[in-house]
Amino acid sequence: MRVLVLGGTTEARALYGLLEQAGARFAVTVSLAGATRAPVLPRLAVRIGGFGGVDGLYDWLLAHLVDAVIDATHPFAVRMSGNAVQACTRAGVALLRVERPGWTPVEGDHWIRVASMQAAARALGTTPRRVLLTVGRKDLLPFHHAGAHDWLLRSVDRPDASLLPPGARVLQARGPFDVAAEEALLRDERIDVIVTKNSGGTATHAKLVAARALGLPVIMVDRPAVAPAPTVADAEEAMAWLERLYTHDSSTRREV
Ligand SMILES: NC(=O)c1ccc[n+]([C@@H]2O[C@H](COP(=O)([O-])OP(=O)(O)OC[C@H]3O[C@@H](n4cnc5c(N)ncnc54)[C@H](OP(=O)(O)O)[C@@H]3O)[C@@H](O)[C@H]2O)c1
Structure with a gap:
């Protein structure tokens, strides 16, 4: 299964670790914006820099035969998340967002x-x-x-x-x-x-x-509004989603 991870967060880094352990079932490319001068790099394929908007991402998904996109960008990276929703919808590629819950005030704040x-x-x-x-x-x-x-x-x-x-x-x-x-x-x-x-x-x-x-x-x-997409809170849930997609895709292929 070909997976594109839009990274740049702690959750993305946790997911890289799980994907590194998952072995050859997942062919993963991690995408970074290139905003940080010395990013923490995974032991996975990495590409760096913007795709060129929705059209650029759509072309990239088709050219690389991507099956699933995990948007693990920051909750304030709304442009990238919006582009991912549009490009994946157009390309018919499964999309999951990993979004950590926001902070809430407690007594004394x-x-x-x-x-x-x-x-x-x-x-x-x-x-x-x-x-x-x-x-x-x-x-x-x-x-x-x-x-x-x-x-x-x-x-x-x-x-x-x-x-x-x-x-x-x-x-x-x-x-x-x-x-x-x-x-x-x-x-x-x-x-x-x-x-x-x-x-x-x-x-x-x-x-x-x-x-x-x-x-x-x-x-x-407060967090800005972001285009809606199926969302989980952490890397473990994202990995479970990918495993389910993988199992479902393999059984569908066997049936065909
Ligand atoms: N905003 C924050 O507060 C914050 C905090 C910590 C980390 N980050 C990380 O820093 C990066 C940039 O954040 P941002 O707020 O500048 O995002 P943004 O405003 O939503 O994105 C601006 C543009 O940067 C490119 N881009 C963003 N994330 C990308 C990725 N992972 N891979 C390839 N291109 C990407 C896209 O260019 P194209 O349209 O050309 O594809 C996007 O349209 C993200 O990876 C994000 O997770 C952001």
Whole structure:
């Protein structure tokens, strides 16, 4: 069975591990956007870079005789997920999305929930604050004119200087992070507020626990709407779906 995995997440990396163990039944290609400078690569075939929109992905699926696509991209990667729905529907290829559940507030959290990066920038207000910005490199523009805040930006790769809010300092780091280290960072940097996407998952959850312990507010950008597709929450469920598809396809082939 030929499988294309759209990757770039912790769940995708967990799935690579399961597919590496699954053996020759699955001929897998992992696709990465090429956004991260030193991505964690699997021991599977890898292609890097965009497909060229819906048409490009559709052509790729046909040219490589793909039987199934697993969309394990980030919950905020809505363009890629939307393209996958359209291309797979057109090509008649089975599609499954792996989407980790979002975070939900618990007692003691002070979340200000907003629908977009622009709203997050507005929610900071005009009084200068010390901000830990953890929204990723792509979404920095709305913060350029968000006020004279003291910005500490954390991201896997260093963004171009032109993308940074004025005076922003950059902390280059890749999760998982732990609570003690997050608390220390928030204290040492005298952070007043955290801005984050509702990415969900465990790798970057510690900052929320640390914020709760220190009584700090969190501006939480809710997930954007994404084109509907059959969805599971983790790599194990995705693997079970692939096994079922494989068994079903093999028995159908035997019957023909
Ligand atoms: N957005 C986030 O917060 C975030 C966080 C962590 C990791 N990531 C990962 O970073 C990558 C890019 O995310 P994004 O938010 O830029 O996505 P996006 O806005 O949905 O996608 C933009 C374009 O990048 C290309 N692309 C995205 N993911 C791809 C993949 N896995 N393989 C090949 N091409 C891909 C596609 O180009 P074409 O139209 O040319 O095919 C897509 O139209 C994804 O793999 C995602 O899982 C994103």
